[in-house]
Amino acid sequence: MDLEPIPEIEPGQDIPAIFEPLCAVFRRRLKSDGQKYTPERARVLDSVIRMEGAFEAEQLVADLRESGYRVSKATIYRTIKLMQDAGIVQRVLGGDDVPRFQMIYGAKPDDTIVRVDNDEIISIDIPELIELRDKICAKYGLTPSSHRFQIFATGEKKS
Structure with a gap:
């Protein structure tokens, strides 16, 4: 069963236009790889869509926990890798060894x-x-x- 992420939208605020097409792109990629679109992956994708600029995986962990979701670091890192493979995010090189990522799909x-x-x-x-x-x-x-x-x-x- 495919579950849509539950957007945290303020009353009167529109859902980002990129959300639905990006969700479909990610689902298709997962399906072609024999993977499932889980609620945890949906939440990670939703958080990435809302990130501005470059972000670290640890920021996703913190954001999801602040929102009341429990998603393991391993799930976040695996989901980021899957999103890289799908052309949704790319790794951004920094001056240190901390991996950073940014959304590139539709941007x-x-x-x-x-x-x-x-x-x-x-x-x-x-x-x-x-x-x-x-x-x-x-x-x-x-x-x-x-x-x-x-x-x-x-x-x-x-x-």
Whole structure:
């Protein structure tokens, strides 16, 4: 039996438009791998959809526990791996060894500067990067599906 995650929506607030299609994408991927869409996986997916920017698995554990759900760390890590395989999230490199992830399905590319001196991740929006990506792919007869551009830096942040 497939269970939908129960969205925690305030009265009058709409469910994120990406939720239903993303849920279907994840279900199809799980089914093709012979896996099930469990209530725990649904809750992890729901939490990931609500995350802004890069997140750590430990943040998901904390968020789910604050919401009153008990989901093991192992389930969260396995679900994140399944979401990576489905093209829903990707691992983001940081200045330390702590794995971080960000949602990429249905999102424009999130290019970042990673401060290796304090682990801050700064999102940058440079349209020329997309133009360059498209130009490089066209040169090789390819169609881009996504990209990741990260700069690793230290120093003072310019206001």
